[in-house]
Amino acid sequence: MSQESEKIRSFVAIELPRQVKDHLAGTGEAFSRVLRGAKWVRPEGMHLTLKFIGDVEPGRIPEIAAALETVAKKHNSFDAETTQPGAFPSPEKARVLWVGLEDGGLCRALAKDIDNALASLGFERERKPFAAHLTLARLREPAFVPAEITGAQLETVPFNVSRFTLFRSRLMPSGAIYSPLEVFELAK
Numbered sequence: 001m002s003q004e005s006e007k008i009r010s011f012v013a014i015e016l017p018r019q020v021k022d023h024l025a026g027t028g029e030a031f032s033r034v035l036r037g038a039k040w041v042r043p044e045g046m047h048l049t050l051k052f053i054g055d056v057e058p059g060r061i062p063e064i065a066a067a068l069e070t071v072a073k074k075h076n077s078f079d080a081e082t083t084q085p086g087a088f089p090s091p092e093k094a095r096v097l098w099v100g101l102e103d104g105g106l107c108r109a110l111a112k113d114i115d116n117a118l119a120s121l122g123f124e125r126e127r128k129p130f131a132a133h134l135t136l137a138r139l140r141e142p143a144f145v146p147a148e149i150t151g152a153q154l155e156t157v158p159f160n161v162s163r164f165t166l167f168r169s170r171l172m173p174s175g176a177i178y179s180p181l182e183v184f185e186l187a188k
Contacts (some may be wrong), residue, residue: 007055009169010181012068012114013047014107014161016134020082021046023157024099027085028136031097031149038097038137045178048101048134050111050164053123060121061166065182067117068166072184074113077162078106082134084154091150093142098133099154103161107132110164162186 016024021043028040056064080103087094101107111130119125166181 006058008058008061008181009171010053010056010061010064011049011167011169012051012053012164013049013167014164015180016046016048017159020134020157020159023082023155024134024136027099027154031085031136031152034148035097035137035143035145037141037143038139040137041135042175045176046134047165047167047178048107048132050107050130051114051118051126053118061181063121064118065166065184067121068114068164068182068184071110071113071117072164072186075106075110075186077160077186077188078103079158080107080132080161081156081158082154083156085136085150085152086133087145087150088131088133091145091147094145095139095142096135097137097139097145097149098135101132101134102156103132107161114164162188 024046025043032038032040053064080101083100083102085097085099088096088098108130115126163183163185165183168179168181170177
């Protein structure tokens with residue numbers, strides 16, 4: 001199979017500023033002393049996923065980009081801040097450890113518009129309601145996450161969201177490598 005015909009594993013996400021990544025990495029380091037057996041997200045891989053697209057033919061990237069550009073023009077930049085930790089699906093049977101995000105529902109609105117735009121191109125709609133979160137770790141097997149973690153009172157870190165990115169994801173033995181394909185600036 002030639003390079004040109006290989007599908008591109010892709011997703012849309014908000015890149016996080018360095019201060020947020022540093023905060024999350026420090027939080028993860030502290031939590032790793034309590035929660036064993038988790039695969040912690042590397043700081044360079046931290047982002048807020050708005051839509052996982054999946055494997056896409058390279059020739060479809062321009063139409064995806066055009067749809068995303070249209071969405072970006074409809075949304076103004078906004079402020080957000082990190083909040084407290086949690087676990088999906090529950091602290092008793094966690095598969096994902098995360099830190100929440102407060103943004104007045106603006107990420108949810110952006111994710112919904114992205115989902116709608118891509119559904120109009122024939123991509124599958126999201127099945128679960130959007131929940132803005134920043135993944136700290138994944139657990140291979142469902143595990144109990146103690147209240148020492150889920151009840152931790154973390155310092156909030158404010159940041160501005162002024163763009164989102166269409167990423168390529170390459171799965172490697174050492175972990176996924178994300179490369180930006182195109183960046184979309186929100187209206188000011």
